[in-house]
Amino acid sequence: MRRDKNLPLTETVYYILLALLEPAHGYLIMQKIEELSNGEVRMAAGTLYGAIENLLKLKFIQPVQSDDSRRKVYVISDEGKRVLKLDFDRMKHMIEVTEKMLI
């Protein structure tokens, strides 16, 4: 079977998808990513906005209803979850073979 063409995900896309397992608006996504990555990944507003736009186009995330009239809230889609899991398995495999060979 051929590998999914969206793999591998970039670090930022991976973290955005991970952050959106629960609904969040843009700034909350930024904060979650910083937290999840132990402060290693800090996304700037312009970069995150473009990434969200792109993930919406790919249908990896979708907008959800919210009380906030100004900020749009998003959540991961089933397709997004599928791709996230595929990339997780890909990295898990890399970690397993590396552990066997290197450590």
Added chain:
Amino acid sequence: MRKFRFYIDFEKEEKWLNKMAKQGWELCGKSFIYEFRKVEPNNTTIKIDYRTFENNRDYEDYLALFKDSGWEHIAGSKYSGTQYFKTVDENGDADIFSDAPSKAARYRRLSNMYLITAISYLPVLIALITTKAIDVSWFLNPKLLYYTPGLWERTGADFWKGFLFETPFAVMRGFALMFFPLLILFYLAFVIKAEKHYKANLKGK
């Protein structure tokens, strides 16, 4: 204070605006010209994004994201394309982009806008030619810009009188002939320039 400038290079434009802020002139509006207001000289960092929006909802959401992350929107509108943000930053290394591809992508959006503008003028040009409002053969033979019958066979004062009388009209016809082709060429030149910046930024120059 008002100033007229034209930039395709966002980095140069940002540099200029930051220099103005250091001298106590902060950008407060941008239409065709830049408008500045007098402020205390400060270490403001101004950054430019390029985006247009289809509806207010999207635009508000966009502005909210920047505001939440510490960037104040100082100039630009839903359709203006260029969006100007400022933040107070002691180190001067704050940015609205955190990677090279997204920083470059604003040039791609700019070049697309110029391309669409250039293409949108083509039907106007074609309409002018097909309705004979302008004639391409004028280009090869400027004498045809003069409509007076037998003008070029006249001699002496008779010729000069007719020639000088019609010259303003001929110039206008010539201008009409050249206007849209030149406009399209200018826009195409902007497309090429913006694309060059896009490629250079993508490589993370």
